[in-house]
Amino acid sequence: MKRMTQLIATGIVFSLMMPAFADEPILADSGELYVHGVLRENTCRLEMDSAWQDIDLGDTTRADVNLVGKMTKPITVTLYLRDCPEIPTRSANITALTHTRSTQQPAYQARFVAVTDTMRPELIKVTGASGIGLRLKDSHGKTVKIDQPGDTVLLNPGQDSVSYTLQVERTNTPLIPGPYHALIQFSMMYQ
Structure with missing residues (x-):
C-alpha cells in the first residue's frame, strides 16, 4: 500500500511540472530517406552435382573406330538446373540472321571450352x-x-535439365591405343 502511495505522489508531482515544460520549444530536425533497389527475376542455377562430372566413355576397340570419321555410341551428359523462372526471352543467335523469342520460357547459351584436335577443330x-x-x-x-x-x-x-552427348571419333592420325582423358570446361549464360 505504501508503494502505491509513493507512485501516486510521484505522478502528481510530474503532472504539476508539465505546464512548466510546455512553454519550452521542441527542437527537431527532419529529413528524407531516398530508398531504391531493383527487383529482378532470378535465372536458372546449375546444380552443384553438374558442375563437376566424371564421365566414363568405357572401352573402345580398334574395330569400333577402324575408319576415319567412325564414331562410337553416344554417351549422354546431363546438366541439372533449378529455380528456372518463366520469363520472356528475346535473343540474337550466333547463327547468322536468327533470333530466339518466347513469352514465358527462360533461355540459356552454353559455351564449352577444351583443347581441340589440330586437324579436326570440331x-x-x-x-x-x-x-x-x-x-x-x-x-x-x-x-x-x-x-x-x-x-x-x-x-x-x-524443365530442369539439359543434355548433351559425347562420342569417340576416329581421326586421321595414327591409332595408338591406351587410356585417355580430356578436360571440358563449360559455362551457362542465362538470358
Whole structure:
C-alpha cells in the first residue's frame, strides 16, 4: 500500500511540472530517406552435382573406330538446373540472321571450352591415346562448336535439365591405343 502511495505522489508531482515544460520549444530536425533497389527475376542455377562430372566413355576397340570419321555410341551428359523462372526471352543467335523469342520460357547459351584436335577443330583432343577425338553434340544432334557460345536455347516451363552427348571419333592420325582423358570446361549464360 505504501508503494502505491509513493507512485501516486510521484505522478502528481510530474503532472504539476508539465505546464512548466510546455512553454519550452521542441527542437527537431527532419529529413528524407531516398530508398531504391531493383527487383529482378532470378535465372536458372546449375546444380552443384553438374558442375563437376566424371564421365566414363568405357572401352573402345580398334574395330569400333577402324575408319576415319567412325564414331562410337553416344554417351549422354546431363546438366541439372533449378529455380528456372518463366520469363520472356528475346535473343540474337550466333547463327547468322536468327533470333530466339518466347513469352514465358527462360533461355540459356552454353559455351564449352577444351583443347581441340589440330586437324579436326570440331573434335576435342584427348591426352593419352592417339587417333581419336571426342565429338560433343547438343540435344538436337548438332555438333557443339568448341570455344564459342552456342545458339540460345529455350527451356520448357518446368524443365530442369539439359543434355548433351559425347562420342569417340576416329581421326586421321595414327591409332595408338591406351587410356585417355580430356578436360571440358563449360559455362551457362542465362538470358
